[in-house]
Amino acid sequence: MVLRRLLLVLSVLTLLGLYANAFWMTRVLRVDGHGPDQVVTAVDDRGEGGRSEGQVLPDGEGWRLRCEIRAGYEWPFCDMQLALGAEGQGLDLSAFELLRLRVSSSGPAGPVPLRVFLRNRDPAYAGSGQVADLKPHELVLDPSREAQTVDVPLTQFMVASWWAQQRPLPLKLSGPQLNEVVLLSFTTGGGLPPGRYEIHLQQAELRGHWISAASFRLGLIGLWMFSLLGYLLWEGRQSRQKLAHSIRRKLALQRAHIALQAHSEDLAALAHRDALTGVSNRMGLEHDLHLLIRSQDDMLFPLALVFADIDRFKLINDQHGHEVGDEVLRRFAATLKSNLQREDLAARWGGEEFVLLMPQTHADEAVVVAERLRECLRLQEWPAGLVVTASFGVAQCESAPEVDASLRAADRAMYQAKAQGRDRVLRAGP
Ligand SMILES: Nc1nc2c(ncn2[C@@H]2O[C@H](COP(=O)(O)OP(=O)(O)OP(=O)(O)O)[C@@H](O)[C@H]2O)c(=O)[nH]1
Numbered sequence: 255m256v257l258r259r260l261l262l263v264l265s266v267l268t269l270l271g272l273y274a275n276a277f278w279m280t281r282v283l284r285v286d287g288h289g290p291d292q293v294v295t296a297v298d299d300r301g302e303g304g305r306s307e308g309q310v311l312p313d314g315e316g317w318r319l320r321c322e323i324r325a326g327y328e329w330p331f332c333d334m335q336l337a338l339g340a341e342g343q344g345l346d347l348s349a350f351e352l353l354r355l356r357v358s359s360s361g362p363a364g365p366v367p368l369r370v371f372l373r374n375r376d377p378a379y380a381g382s383g384q385v386a387d388l389k390p391h392e393l394v395l396d397p398s399r400e401a402q403t404v405d406v407p408l409t410q411f412m413v414a415s416w417w418a419q420q421r422p423l424p425l426k427l428s429g430p431q432l433n434e435v436v437l438l439s440f441t442t443g444g445g446l447p448p449g450r451y452e453i454h455l456q457q458a459e460l461r462g463h464w465i466s467a468a469s470f471r472l473g474l475i476g477l478w479m480f481s482l483l484g485y486l487l488w489e490g491r492q493s494r495q496k497l498a499h500s501i502r503r504k505l506a507l508q509r510a511h512i513a514l515q516a517h518s519e520d521l522a523a524l525a526h527r528d529a530l531t532g533v534s535n536r537m538g539l540e541h542d543l544h545l546l547i548r549s550q551d552d553m554l555f556p557l558a559l560v561f562a563d564i565d566r567f568k569l570i571n572d573q574h575g576h577e578v579g580d581e582v583l584r585r586f587a588a589t590l591k592s593n594l595q596r597e598d599l600a601a602r603w604g605g606e607e608f609v610l611l612m613p614q615t616h617a618d619e620a621v622v623v624a625e626r627l628r629e630c631l632r633l634q635e636w637p638a639g640l641v642v643t644a645s646f647g648v649a650q651c652e653s654a655p656e657v658d659a660s661l662r663a664a665d666r667a668m669y670q671a672k673a674q675g676r677d678r679v680l681r682a683g684p
Contacts, residue, residue, distance in 0.1 A: 260485055268474055279464040281349065285338055285438055286458040287317055293337040297385075297439075299327040308332030316356075316456040321442055323451055329444040334453055335385075336438045344375050344434030350462035353406045357440065357456065358397045362449035365398035366442060372411050373437040378427055387421075388437065390414040391430055403457065408432060528602040530580060531587035539601035539609055546613075547654040557651040558620030559660050560610035561668035562590065562627070565643045565676040567606035574638045581637045586644070589634060593627050609661070617650035617681055624648055624679040632677070643677035650682075 287294035294317050296308040304327025309320045321332030338345045353372075359365050373388035374380075380387040391411035395404070413430055440453050465473070526538030534542065546554055564570075564586055571579040583606060590600040590608060599611040612620050624646040636642045647668025651660035663682035671680040 275470045283460045287336045297333040302327045306330045319453040321451040333441040344436040347432040350460040356403045358454045361451045367396040369441040371439045375434045533587045534601035554613040558612040558615040559664040561647040561664045562608045564606040620648045645671035645676045646679040648681045
């Protein structure tokens, strides 16, 4: 998305830039004799011993050279010279690309071709200050063959060969040189028949771009490269941030998951625990038994199962209240727990009835444990000075499938103990 927008913006900028550089970002310098320090003069062949006469007069926006060509000099001529800088200071034309001219000519037989000169100064050849020593760059313009306004590329100006022949120069100075142009001049062609001639200059201006097309294109390429590089860096940073964010998120989720798991384990543990006595409840017992049965681990067997039921508990409740009854239940459970081995399990089956699981214990051994418990219960202190006894039923389980039947057998044995007078331990028959 961002890349698409960037490409769009760059494309629009590029098109706008190219258009602006071509049509708006142009520099224009008038060289028609009206600029500051620009002087227009007429020169004729009288200085060469001829008799032609030229005169320059302002004409509206421009200048008009009136020239009377007369026989006398071998190549009679008149010349309209425009000085481009103050006191012979030249202009550097490297920032310009073309010379825009609106110029016309006339002679006795109609328009005549003109010779246009740009004269450059360089101490290497024009130290004397003489106009004749300035390097002339020349082209011939026939106004009758051109549009009213003509754009002359500066590259079309060539060093005049007659001048180069008279002043041989080292190769590096012999080519076109427009770094200090002192004069722009319009000259009648040589070898004209006598008569009245005119050159009418209406417009002369140098035109160029603020930034050359090549530099501008280079700048655009730079802009594209810079922007794309910037985008790549930005995108790399974004990806790193996204990655760091997703890692942080993943860690946070992991932490939350662990916390939830711990919480749900706590809840599960609470659900399996009897709130009053702190030992497993029936659900916890069934869960543990299920695990035992599922594991089918022979190492657990023989498994001794003991049902323990407080005698005449209803009477305790009735005579001393439920709070005392609860306290009796708590102490009863605590006694069971403290008399069991670590791998044994005590659970509240319901009401005042408890179950003991003793892995790897033979029923005979479980009977001994139950007897010890029974003794403990009778001797220990109870609230309200009570004497609390319990009846026990013991059964043995040899394998996982027998667990339910063994539980029932232990329960039955416990009821038999009750029936036989309570406060006793009875083992279920094999
Ligand atoms: N305080 C208290 N009493 C409970 C709780 N659970 C069950 N009981 C009571 O325990 C009593 C059990 O009475 P019974 O089932 O008649 O048995 P019992 O009185 O112990 O008589 P035998 O078992 O025949 O010796 C009932 O009165 C229940 O209300 C408990 O959590 N707290």
